[in-house]
Amino acid sequence: MYHRFDENKYPSTNIQMDIFKEQMSIINTSNYKFFDPQYLQKEFNFPKNKKEILITVDDAFLSFYKIAWPYLKREKIPFILFVSTETVGKTGYMSWQQIQEVEKEPYAYIGNHSHSHNYLVDLETKNFLADINASIEIFNQNLGYNPIFFSYPFGEYSKTIKDFISKNFDFAFGQHSGVIDINKDPHELPRFPINEKYGDLERFKFLINLGPLPYKSLNPKDKYIINNNPPKLSVEFFENQKNIENINCFSDEGSGWDKSNITFNKNILNINFREKFTFRRGRVNCSLNDDGIWRWFGVQFSVNQN
Template identity: 30%
Template sequence: MNFKLVRQLSILCLGLVWPLISPAADSFNILLYHHISSTMPRSTSLSAQEFEGHLEYLKQNNYNVIDLALAISSVQQGTPLPDKAIVITFDDAWRDIYEQGLPLLKKYDYPFTVFVNTDPVDQKNRYTMTWDMLRDLKKQGVILANHTRDHDYLVRKPNYDDQWLSDVLDNINYAQQRLTDELGPVPKWLAYPFGEYNNRLKLALKDQGYIAFGQQSGGIAEFSDWQALPRFSAAGRYSNLKTLKTKLESQPFPANYKAFSNPVIRTDQGVQNQPSLAVELTKAQKLGVRQQLSCFIVGDRKMPDWQSKMQFTVQADQPLGKGRNRYNCTAPVWGQKNYYWLSHQWLIYGGEAPPKE
């Protein structure tokens, strides 16, 4: 039986059966992968064996790996999701996803999404998939979506004026058009290269009807910021199952993400690089022991300052280094063993030329 049909049937069966056998959930977590390879850069890779270890873990621990489209529409429409809902995504459309990842994902019958940079495919880069491979994936039920045309650093630019915005939107819309021309209809979803964005871009994408994904940690619920959705990186040093386990079972921290500060700190424009993250809770009563809320800034523990029952701030003790930095906060879920998880990525940028990554 073909993979797509199996998947559609399993979604149908899941829809009919799961309310009877497992509690409904109103959130889901996304895993982010790049390469399935032992020879590509370790920071964005894990081996086929390690990847199979993740899939087997999900199966053994009764996670429900579901389609990103189903996950998004369920949360947005308020229809219940299966308990322990997980979505698998890949960025960059590397050829090893097709060669190493696809056979394993078919074996476990897990749906997935690939975010594609269209220029490398058009240029027939030997490490990326071809349009024929991508068409084959789509035929098998895989969702393909936008990761810009060329993987440019969207916000490492001299300024964020109208010309900048128009160039960035042209880049994104060009990729969307190429995907549509080659593959037929694809969802209006963007994964930001390197998870880097600013508030002006976020709002423009919202106006254009895009949903967008970053690379900060956390889960997705109705209160999420739909133009800055979090994903848990699961490759390189994050591929260890012991740490991944905590993330898989975590729940989205109930906060007003849409009110988070602009994530780009311009040191060349006099903005101090010790940003304070102000968090407004949406459901204080569901949080575990308030004193157990703890935050980590670039790996160092930092206790938050509570302004009221529903608000706290957290700020680094020292200036953050150039490039990407993350603030992570977790709190135990009342009466359970898992955690609420919140993360915000800051880009400390002084106008210099972007690195070659």
């Protein structure tokens, strides 16, 4: 997941274009292919025993169009560009004409990123519905369709939000880290954020070589924490899944990141949080060494601020 390109004032969402090009080169030299989002449409159709890399870009900043787009167009690298309709045409953002130009290319896909790019979990249900319905109407007016891809602003969503998005979009992406596999929920797809702080080439090589860490189910279904802070997190793995006992989890409740207290009940992993989550977004990352393959999944909770 990328945002800005060569906008040095915003290191938390920016990537230097020369670093971005090196990252794309690393993907090629590692013999990975770029994943064409059209195959998500074909019943979650992933290549068997192969890994491909999907590039996504959030917010449709003008720096994407001026700096990254010419390179992606020349190299014909597939990607999804997620657009919040309220900011289109405003200072620092792409215009509808530019979005339409990008969308014409067969390897460029547009996604819906809400209308306001607001903290959706903070909105009353009627206001959330009005926001998404406004974006759908504006996309229909300007592209002739509403995209099948959605990206939750800030990766935040509740069960109510996810249920509505599930009825109006085929796929939705969060900002929790992980590798997509056939077992992942199509409306809770993970992505690795890449920026100046978390975009160095060694980390990038590590990320693209990670394997998926499959699981059968994950609870709670609602990732929005209101009164249940800390929540009870459990992950059910498949029976006879290999090397699960090697798993390690880290979480950022309380004062910051630390190793999680985990227990197993047969093939169910329970994560027992040390303290309440104090930040707006609470994160859990789990990994294991599976006979030399590092596997990873992440969870993000949204924490009520009232």
